[in-house]
Amino acid sequence: MSIADVVASVCLVAGCFLCLTAGLGLVRFPDVLNRMHAATKPQVLGVLLVMTGAVIRLVGEPIVWMLVLVAVFQLLTAPVSAHMVSRIAYRRRHVRRDLLLVDELGTPAGAPLPTRPHPEHPEGDPDADEPADGPEATPRTIS
């Protein structure tokens, strides 16, 4: 087993581990915004590491370039999709405001939140969510 093989194995295992933690974060984190963090950082680095390991193993084959492309597009698209999802989640108020230390976009931290009757069940009843266009509960739109 050469040094390249060792490096490739380490990259592959570490990448897989990071993807596992990303999945774990998706399950364990309390709200959509936190979950999107799990879906971007460990996920992207995990894919990058898996691709690096694969490139080291497959160097010289034409498929290597496609793996490079996968890594590039992962870097380009993951933040955009996470942004779109979290933006909609914010506007639909799928946000655990009770877990926020600071909220400079909406109500100040600690203020009573009349729109969230069951803070324990943030995703409980989607129909209970008013559209973000509602008159008084509209989060400050900066758009």
Add this chain to the structure above:
Amino acid sequence: MARVTRLRRQLPLLVWLVLVWNLLWGTFSWANLISGTLIALVVTTLLPLPTVQTTGRFRPVAALRFLGRFLVDLLVSSAEVSWLAFRPGRHRSAIITVQLRTDSDLLLTVIAEALSLVPGSLVLDLDREHQVLALHLVQVRDQAHVERQRANVLGMEDRVVRAFGSAADIAALDTPGARTPETEGTERMSQR
């Protein structure tokens, strides 16, 4: 004449499309180059996009600094989020607004993309007119930590602009506007 100008503006996009085509085939050959060029021309003609105003600047040293710091930050923030996923108990998050100093579509896109991957932040919204960015921070301990993160965001902007920005963009970094990032948040809150 207008056609030639348009083609020249589209040139970076064409080069990128040809490159992707060649990478997908896995080999650089004349056949791939020619077919890629043809397909790129067809795609840009049939599906025209508004041209991106490029700054046309690229500073290798500053870009390397940005890239190196980006990779380190990616490692750190991945480790942080992984630890949060494993750790028992809950953490506190924060939503902050940051006043940026850059006024360029392309640079703001790069900044927002990079910020979503590193330092524990996620872009929620961007007020294009006032260059105010709304971010979600995954974990904050106290107010001082929030301010540190805000400084990190501005540092990221600084590195991106110094790598890809024009001279005017860099000058804008050193002359902050009337609204500083510190007063911005309180102003916004007191307006309510």
